[in-house]
Amino acid sequence: MSELDLTMVKRAKKGDEDALYQLITSHKEQLYRMAISYLKNEDDAIEAIQETTYRAYKGIKKLRKNEYFTTWLIRILLNYCHDEIKKKKRVIYSDRLLHSMEAPEKNSSIETEDAIHSLNEPYRNVIMLKYLHDLKISEIAEILECPEGTVKTWLHKGLGLLRSQLKEKEGDFHV
Structure with a gap:
């Protein structure tokens, strides 16, 4: 600062x-x-x-x-x-579901988004802050008020859970 x-x-x-x-x-x-x-x-x-x-x-x-x-x-x-x-x-977003059915080429991004949001809070937060907002591990640790090692663990576990969820939905989809 x-x-x-x-x-x-x-x-x-x-x-x-x-x-x-x-x-x-x-x-x-x-x-x-x-x-x-x-x-x-x-x-x-x-x-x-x-x-x-x-x-x-x-x-x-x-x-x-x-x-x-x-x-x-x-x-x-x-x-x-x-x-x-x-x-x-x-709340179920039925219009979003209908839209995803009409545009199958967008399903993977919607499914990825849904998979991220279905993760438990610490995993979801770390993945979103790291990959959607380009924050560093140290910055994420400050925001979440936890050690950097914990952030790294949550990131690793969260990505593993995300991969397994997407593999179930897409067959052999890789994150």
Whole structure:
């Protein structure tokens, strides 16, 4: 984190709303990409960013280490996304199913996406953060607040589970 960003975080923690707004604005594209990859809907992604902004505004004074502002902000977003996914888990997207039946050439990407979302939370998070958001193992460990070794284990196990799920659906599909 740059010295300017650290100064902005300090100002935000002291109640400077403009500083917090600038910090969040500088992260909005990254937050949007993460939200859309989790929630699969532009309106839901925008809602997630709004809620993340609100929660950051309400909780900025609880941030312990200024240099972890970005990690803290992403964690807020991920927590919100997980809550929303749990709420909507029972909904069946019949239009998506119909679309996949009409476009068989897209089935593999839809099946891969579905397989990723069917994984348990730690495996799903690590795979999405690593491969969809191009984060490093160390960054993922900070976001998930766990050791790097744990992230590597979850990544290895998650990819193994993903491979086996896709092999069952596709025959001999390789990740």
